Amino acid sequence: GAAELGPYRHYMQKEIFEQPRAIADTLDGIQAVVPELFEASGNHPAGEGAHHVFKQIESVLILACGTSYYSGCTAKYWLEGIAKVPTQVEIASEYRYRESVPNPHTLVVTISQSGETADTLAALRHAQSLGMRHTLTVCNVASSAMVRETRLAYLTRAGVEIGVASTKAFTTQLAGLFLLTLALAQAKGRLTESQEAAHLKAMRHLPAALSAVLALEPQIISWADDFAGKQNALFLGRGLHYPIALEGALKLKEITYIHAEAYAAGELKHGPLALVTSEMPVVTVAPHDALLEKLKSNMQEVRARGGVLYVLADADSRIESEDGIHVIRMPEHYGPLSPLLHVVPLQLLAYHTAVARGTDVDKPRNLAKSVTVE
Numbered sequence: 621g622a623a624e625l626g627p628y629r630h631y632m633q634k635e636i637f638e639q640p641r642a643i644a645d646t647l648d649g650i651q652a653v654v655p656e657l658f659e660a661s662g663n664h665p666a667g668e669g670a671h672h673v674f675k676q677i678e679s680v681l682i683l684a685c686g687t688s689y690y691s692g693c694t695a696k697y698w699l700e701g702i703a704k705v706p707t708q709v710e711i712a713s714e715y716r717y718r719e720s721v722p723n724p725h726t727l728v729v730t731i732s733q734s735g736e737t738a739d740t741l742a743a744l745r746h747a748q749s750l751g752m753r754h755t756l757t758v759c760n761v762a763s764s765a766m767v768r769e770t771r772l773a774y775l776t777r778a779g780v781e782i783g784v785a786s787t788k789a790f791t792t793q794l795a796g797l798f799l800l801t802l803a804l805a806q807a808k809g810r811l812t813e814s815q816e817a818a819h820l821k822a823m824r825h826l827p828a829a830l831s832a833v834l835a836l837e838p839q840i841i842s843w844a845d846d847f848a849g850k851q852n853a854l855f856l857g858r859g860l861h862y863p864i865a866l867e868g869a870l871k872l873k874e875i876t877y878i879h880a881e882a883y884a885a886g887e888l889k890h891g892p893l894a895l896v897t898s899e900m901p902v903v904t905v906a907p908h909d910a911l912l913e914k915l916k917s918n919m920q921e922v923r924a925r926g927g928v929l930y931v932l933a934d935a936d937s938r939i940e941s942e943d944g945i946h947v948i949r950m951p952e953h954y955g956p957l958s959p960l961l962h963v964v965p966l967q968l969l970a971y972h973t974a975v976a977r978g979t980d981v982d983k984p985r986n987l988a989k990s991v992t993v994e
């Protein structure tokens with residue numbers, strides 16, 4: 621009811637603003653990266669705890685749907701970049717019905733806010749039926765089917781999520797998946813103690829960093845005023861931020877009904893550039909990273925066709941607002957945890973655009989919070 625909403629107009633807005641708390645709770649009590657963090661299900665037979673599993677697996681297969689799928693896509697960059705473990709990410713409804721080549725030494729990771737999504741559960745059972753018994757879930761509901769049916773589990777502590785469009789569940793999943801990356805890196809001997817300490821320090825800074833990003837809300841509201849009258853929007857990112865562009869586009873379409881799609885910026889010239897006109901806002905996630913110079917030339921391509929850019933940059937990105945380029949400057953440069961921070965303005969953009977359009981933010985048409993039937 622209204623009382624629970626406090627100062628917020630919708631659950632989605634409340635949940636967006638709960639993210640510093642949700643991440644702090646998810647990380648609470650973590651002094652070091654230990655395999656036991658992933659034993660919340662209590663389902664592993666003696667001698668087959670997380671330590672044993674992490675030492676022997678050769679690859680990771682992530683299965684999920686919707687927003688949870690995009691957290692998996694982000695984790696692939698971490699798992700291969702930091703832990704050096706080959707990783708595949710697949711939409712659960714595809715995996716469960718296709719012929720695949722099972723590897724008994726693969727860690728099968730399901731990601732689910734609810735732990736009850738029918739396709740994700742069926743994908744897990746399918747993997748098990750193919751002989752893959754190293755299973756782990758990243759899940760927000762301790763009593764769910766997913767947690768019951770996997771051997772290992774990491775429980776996010778987002779708290780109950782009511783808004784159909786997932787927000788705090790996504791960022792807490794990312795926190796759990798980053799910890800999983802560190803745990804695997806450690807098991808494979810690819811993480812020194814000083815690297816572990818530096819990563820944990822950056823994680824402990826997340827609540828404060830998230831709060832600073834949430835303070836950008838007034839600037840996002842002015843972007844939302846522009847978006848409210850549009851029919852289409854394009855989201856661009858590269859590397860770790862490509863999945864964040866995908867999630868930004870998903871949020872916008874879910875609750876504003878504006879057609880939105882995301883592209884890896886390097887693919888722009890292979891299709892979506894044909895759509896760019898002055899009526900096409902192009903959101904670009906542009907932190908200062910190794911791909912920034914390439915991304916800047918993608919932005920030029922958009923400008924040359926009259927497209928209007930909405931850019932999330934940081935202090936080092938050296939991108940200034942000018943005619944046709946609207947820049948919101950992120951407060952810091954965040955390193956590998958950057959996706960957790962950059963998704964927040966995109967959540968707020970979808971939210972405020974939906975409010976401006978007068979849609980039913982918490983219960984968008986045709987969508988359900990948890991899809992428990994196929």
Ligand code: G6P
Binds near residue numbers: 735785989
């Ligand atoms: C539905 C919800 C999404 C969610 C997806 C997967 O489509 O509307 O917000 O991301 O299901 O749900 P799960 O509970 O498995 O994360």
